[in-house]
Amino acid sequence: MGAAALEPKPMRQKINRWPARLDVAQSLSGLLLVLFIWGHMFFESSILLGKDAMLWVTRMFEGAHLLGRPYPVLVSVAAALVLALVALHALLALRKFPANYRQYHRLNRHVSAMRHLDTTAWYIQVITGFALFFLASAHLLVVLLQPENIGPYASSDRVWSGRFWLLYGPLLLIVHLHAGIGIYRLCLKWGPFPAQRLGLWRGRIKLAAYCIVAFYLCLGTASLVTYMRIGAQHAPYAGERYAPEAVE
Amino acid sequence: MDNIPVRQHRTLTINILRHNPADGDSQPRLQAFEVDETDAMTLFIALNVIREEQDPTLTFDFVCRAGICGSCGMIINGRPGLACRTLTRDLPDEFTLLPLPGFELIADLSVNTGKWMRGMAERLETWVHASDLAGVDLDQMEQPMDPHLAEQIYELERCIECGCCIAACGTAQMRDDFVGAVGLNQVTRFRLDPRDQRDDSDFYQLVGDDSGVFGCMTLLGCEDMCPKDLPLATQIAFLRRRMVAV
Ligand code: HEM
Ligand code: SF4
Ligand code: SF4
Numbered sequence: 001m002g003a004a005a006l007e008p009k010p011m012r013q014k015i016n017r018w019p020a021r022l023d024v025a026q027s028l029s030g031l032l033l034v035l036f037i038w039g040h041m042f043f044e045s046s047i048l049l050g051k052d053a054m055l056w057v058t059r060m061f062e063g064a065h066l067l068g069r070p071y072p073v074l075v076s077v078a079a080a081l082v083l084a085l086v087a088l089h090a091l092l093a094l095r096k097f098p099a100n101y102r103q104y105h106r107l108n109r110h111v112s113a114m115r116h117l118d119t120t121a122w123y124i125q126v127i128t129g130f131a132l133f134f135l136a137s138a139h140l141l142v143v144l145l146q147p148e149n150i151g152p153y154a155s156s157d158r159v160w161s162g163r164f165w166l167l168y169g170p171l172l173l174i175v176h177l178h179a180g181i182g183i184y185r186l187c188l189k190w191g192p193f194p195a196q197r198l199g200l201w202r203g204r205i206k207l208a209a210y211c212i213v214a215f216y217l218c219l220g221t222a223s224l225v226t227y228m229r230i231g232a233q234h235a236p237y238a239g240e241r242y243a244p245e246a247v248e
Numbered sequence: 249m250d251n252i253p254v255r256q257h258r259t260l261t262i263n264i265l266r267h268n269p270a271d272g273d274s275q276p277r278l279q280a281f282e283v284d285e286t287d288a289m290t291l292f293i294a295l296n297v298i299r300e301e302q303d304p305t306l307t308f309d310f311v312c313r314a315g316i317c318g319s320c321g322m323i324i325n326g327r328p329g330l331a332c333r334t335l336t337r338d339l340p341d342e343f344t345l346l347p348l349p350g351f352e353l354i355a356d357l358s359v360n361t362g363k364w365m366r367g368m369a370e371r372l373e374t375w376v377h378a379s380d381l382a383g384v385d386l387d388q389m390e391q392p393m394d395p396h397l398a399e400q401i402y403e404l405e406r407c408i409e410c411g412c413c414i415a416a417c418g419t420a421q422m423r424d425d426f427v428g429a430v431g432l433n434q435v436t437r438f439r440l441d442p443r444d445q446r447d448d449s450d451f452y453q454l455v456g457d458d459s460g461v462f463g464c465m466t467l468l469g470c471e472d473m474c475p476k477d478l479p480l481a482t483q484i485a486f487l488r489r490r491m492v493a494v
């Protein structure tokens with residue numbers, strides 16, 4: 001046995017950990033973006049509780065409650081971080097897009113022949129991801145460049161008089177389809193479900209994803225309609241800022 | 249009961265892809281055949297009826313006609329499946345049969361899955377790796393294996409290499425170098441085997457990239473279409489977690 005210990009160990013090729021890291025980074029960036037968008041929906045829909053509630057949330061993000069006065073630049077910083085995350089995620093996901101016409105053609109044929117929900121769902125994710133690349137970036141850039149233009153009237157004016165509802169309507173649907181499918185696929189991609197229970201969990205997660213997407217679509221639609229209504233009423237005074245009703 | 253009700257039998261219209269790549273004049277085309285359905289008819293029976301009664305040149309593969317050999321995989325109305333285990337009564341009056349995509353076409357419905365599987369096995373080295381194999385005394389009793397472990401390995405060993413998971417996988421259809429669920433499953437099978445001395449960093453060398461486990465995009469076509477119901481999604485997620493932890 002002693003001789004075996006002296007034998008030189010076979011040279012082992014150094015392993016390339018990057019494919020593993022990129023796979024984790026893709027899932028992690030997706031997960032963070034999903035958590036972000038789900039949180040974002042609650043802040044955005046503070047308008048449903050009234051203009052004062054939304055103003056309070058706006059001020060909170062500008063640090064007014066902690067720092068004494070609002071610093072809109074904090075919103076720019078947050079938007080820049082999310083934009084960076086979106087860029088990272090998009091770059092990583094780009095690796096999974098069909099790389100040429102032949103792959104695209106085969107994928108198309110495969111998806112339509114299979115009539116298989118999960119395959120179709122992934123295809124929807126690729127398409128919505130592509131659309132998000134433009135829509136989400138556009139929205140984030142506006143927030144990044146005009147952080148002071150957020151508020152009960154400023155936002156409503158942008159939505160109605162600035163016709164941003166044309167962007168936000170499609171963005172709402174697309175981002176929640178993408179996020180809902182994404183979270184379902186993340187669970188199955190990594191989740192340690194034992195084989196006998198995989199079907200059960202898969203069904204549960206699918207149901208949960210349907211419910212969550214439906215909930216956020218309702219919440220988002222209600223908020224968007226509210227912004228549009230306020231914006232329409234406020235249109236003659238577009239540009240004016242909201243003054244809280246109860247000023248001390 | 250003095251008369252047993254007789255079922256009305258259908259006449260099936262089966263559209264089959266005809267093409268022989270070895271014949272330079274052959275153009276791929278769909279040919280329609282009509283077959284009278286019988287009780288408990290499988291596609292295996294229907295195809296044999298066509299070959300015996302209508303067209304002796306129709307090419308397709310069968311060996312076991314019992315879902316064991318894995319040679320009769322084909323695309324049945326868009327989805328992969330075993331012809332010998334598919335009952336015509338589960339299909340509409342008219343349906344289409346295509347050869348499995350992603351494999352070399354021999355002729356008509358016959359594809360060379362064996363060649364693909366061999367390439368995959370060589371690429372993933374799906375055999376027991378041990379340093380002292382030459383010194384094993386074949387006359388001696390083998391080491392006993394824990395029955396639970398033996399069962400786990402057997403569960404994964406049930407794969408018949410039919411190729412349905414490759415035809416069902418969007419990734420494999422897009423990327424020719426993807427080893428597919430069949431390959432990833434076999435890696436998890438050898439990883440379980442106590443006789444195999446490879447560790448996770450050895451396995452990482454084999455599947456730690458986009459042609460291996462990180463290429464899988466969790467479309468679950470394999471899981472849903474595997475005719476042997478192998479736990480593919482569970483195995484792939486497991487392998488992904490192990491490979492990330494290397
Ligand atoms: C520029 C915008 C975006 C693009 C181009 C994009 C593209 C994609 C693509 C193609 C996939 C599928 C990748 C795969 O199957 O491996 C994907 C997955 C995913 N996306 Fe996006 N996406 C974008 C924005 C977002 C946003 C805003 C969210 C959050 C709401 C999000 C959440 C996810 C999640 C959770 C996954 C699953 C991750 C995984 O499979 O590892 N994505 N994305
Ligand atoms: S894993 Fe299933 S579908 Fe794939 S080759 Fe094996 S038996 Fe066929
Ligand atoms: S889960 Fe999907 S991508 Fe992964 S091997 Fe199965 S069918 Fe292919």
Ligand code: FES
Binds near residue numbers: 310320330
């Ligand atoms: S003939 Fe053997 S699996 Fe169908």
